[in-house]
Amino acid sequence: MGVKSYVLKRTAYSIALIFIVITLNFAIFRLMPGDPYAVMIREYIMTPEMIELTLKRWGLDRPITEQYYDYVVNMFQLEMGFSFRTFRPVNVEIMERVGNTIALVGTSVVISTILRVLIGIYIGSRRGRVADTVSVTSGVVFHSIPVFWLGMILLLFFAFYYQIFPSHGTISPPPYTPKDPWGFFVDYTWHLTLPLIALTLIITGGGVITTRSLVLDALSQDYVTTARAKGVKERDVLYKHVFKNIQLPIVTEAAMGIARCVGGAMTTETVFTWYGMGRFTFESISNLDYPSLQGIFFIICVLTIIGNFVTDMIYGLLDPRLKYGGA
C-alpha cells in the first residue's frame, strides 16, 4: 500500500465517520422522547390547522428521507438552527468559541506529548531509581484524579487564596481588556495558564507510564544491544534508536489524548469559565438548549475525527513501511 492509497483510504474513512455522526445526531433527536413533534405540538392547545401549519413550517410533514437529506446538506453548510437560549444561530455561537477550545486543547496535547516523551525516556533509562518511582507514582495519581477537580483545586489556591491568576474568563473584562495585540496575547495566556496546567498534568500522567513501558520494551530489544555493543553512546541509543521506535505508539497516544482532552475540556472550561465549547455545553445543558447541544456534539465529533485524521497522516509520514510502499 503506497502513500497515496493510504491517504485516500483514511480520507474516505473520516468522511464516512462524519456521515455516521450526522446520522446519529439526526436519529437521536427523532427517536428519543423529546423529538421535534413532542416539543412543538401541544394537541390540547393547538387546533388541527395550527398543528398542520407548524408541521409544514418546520418541514416535519415531509417524508423522513427528505428531512434527512436536508439535514445532511444543512450540516455540511454548518446550518445548525437557532439556540433556544440566545435565539442566535448555533453556528455563530460555536464559531465564537471553537478557537478558544482549540487553543486550550491543542496546546495541552502538544505540551503533554513533549513532556511524556522526555520524562518517559529519562525515567525508562533509570529504572528503579528515585526519579522513576516518583514519576510512576505521580503518573498513576494524576491519571486517576478527575481533571475538573484538579482545576478546582488550582483555582482555589492560585486564584482565590493567592490571587496570582484570574479566577474566570478568557480575557480581562472590557475596561481592562488590552488594546494592542501583544498585550492581548499576554492577557490571554495569563488566563489560559491554569486550565492548561490542569489539562496537561492529567493527560501527561497516564502518558508517562505508557511511554516508560514502551522505552523499557525497546531497551530489551536486540538492536539496542547491538548499538551498545558497537559502542554507540548511551545518549544516542536513547534519543536516536529508542526514540525512533517509540514514535508511532506515541502519536497514537496523542490522538487518544485529543479525544480525552475534548471530554476533559468540557468540565475544565466549566470550572474556569473558559469561553469555549465546554462552557457552552454546560450552559446549553442547564438551559435545555437542544439545538446548541446537537451543534456542539457535531463540531466536537468533527474536530476529533479531524484530529485522528491528522494523526494518521503523521503516522503515514513516520512509518517507513508506508513511505517506501512496503507492508
Place this chain on the structure above:
Amino acid sequence: MSSEKVTLWKRITDFWSIYRRSKMGLVGLAILASFVFMAIFAPFLTPYDPITDRELADWLAYPDWIGLIDPGKSNLPQNVEVPIVKQVLQGKGEATASNSSLIQTTPGSDSLVIEVLDPVGASFHSENLTIKGYFNYQFDPPDTLMISIWGKLTGDTDNFYLKASFDVTKPNGEKVKVWESMFTEGFLTSINMGEKFKVRSSSPVLLMRLGLPPTKEALAHKVFTEKGTFQLQAIFEFITLGAGRPGRLKLELRDLRFIVLGLRFGVMGTDDMARDIFSQIVYGSRVSLMVGFATAFTSVMLGVLVGMVAGYVGGRVDEALMRFADLIMVLPGLPLIIVVAMMIKGSLTEIVLLLSLLGWGGGARTMRAFVLSIKNKVFVEASKARGAGTWRIIFRHILPAVMPLAYAGMALAAPIAITTEAELSFLGVGGSPFIISWGKILQFAQTRGAFQYKAWWWIIPPGLCIALISLGFIMIGHSLDEILNPRLRRR
C-alpha cells in the same frame, strides 16, 4: 457436587496465595474494601441524611478539627443547644408567673402545660410568664444564633393575644434583646398549628427591628462579647382582649431551645445549606461504586462477547464487528452521552447502560487478539473434533480461558466509568436530585460559592475520594494483570 465446590474453593485460595504477594494489589484491595464498607454501612457511619438534613450548624462551617491546622480557629464555636423547657422540668431553670392565681404551670413528662384564666373577660389586661434557663459558653463569638419554639395553643384563642420575646443576660449583667414575636412573622401561625417555629439571628428583618446593621453576625457578636454563664429569658405575654366573657387558654410548650450554630462541625464541615458534607461523601460512595462495578461488568462482558465471536468466527463477522468497535472508540463519549442523557432524562441505570454501550470497544479488541492466540490450541481442536458446535466451544472452552483477562479489564474499566459519571454529575447531567454523588457535591461547590468563601473542605474531599477509588481499582487491575496475563509475567 461437593468435589466441584472443593475445587472452586481451592482455586480461590490458590489465587489468593499468589495475589497476596502483590503489595500494590493488597493496597488497592484495602482502599476498595473501605469504600465498600462505607457504602454498605452508610446509615451507621452518619446519623444525618445527606440532602434533607439542613441547618445542622452554621452555613459553611469548618471541619471540627480546623484547630489542628489553623490554631487561630481552634476555639471557634461548636453547636450549643440549650433546651430551656427541659431545664425547667429538671429544676435547673425556672418558670415564674406575674400572677400565680391567673397563670398556672404544670410540668408534664416532656412539656410544660401553661393555663391562663380570664375570669371576667371585661377589660384589656396583660399577664406574663417568664421562663429562665442557663448555659455556660467558652467559645469565640459565633455568627448565628437560632431560637426554636415548639408549642401548641388551644382553648379560647379569640379571648387572648400571645406575645413572646427572648432576652439573653450576659455574665456582666447586661441584657440583650434577641427576638420579639412582633418582629417576625409566622410565630402565631406555627404555635396555633402545633408546628416548630424557628428564627435565625441573621434574619434581615429581625436585625432591622433591633436596630442593628444588616450583617449576618451583628446580633450574635453583640450577645457573645464575653465568656461565662449566660442567662436566657423567654417571656410569654398573654393579653386578654376583653371579649365580654370569661376565657381559658392553654399553651403546651414542648420545646424551647436556644441554639448557637457552630462554626465548625463534623468531620468535613457543612455546605451552603448547612448540610453535613461527611454524610454526602459517605452516601456518595454508593453511586460511584454502583456505577464503577455495574459499568465495568457490563462493558467488559460486552467486549468479551464481541471479542470472542469476532476472534473465533473470523471472516466477515470479524471485519464488521471490529469496524464497529473502531467507530465506537472514535466517537467522543462524553458529548454523546450528554446529548442522549438529556433526551432520555438519564437515570443512573441509563447512564450505566450508556457508558457500557460506549465503552466496550477497547476490551473487544484485546479479547479478540487473545482468542486468536488460543483458538488453535489443542483443547479447542479436541472439542471441535468431538463435534461440538460453535457456541458450545465459545462458552465452554474459550470463555473460561478469557475470563481472567476480563477481570483485569473490569478493574481497569471501573475508574474510567467512575470519573465519567463524576464529570456528568458535575455538568448537571443525569442522576436524580434525591441521590447525592461525589460529582454532584463538586457541582454544588462550583455553583454555590465554595470559591468565594474559600471552602476547601467542600472542594477537596469529593475529588480525593474519586481519585482514591480510581487508584484502588487501577492498583487491583495492574496486579491482576501481572498475575493473570502470562505475557507480562515474563518480565
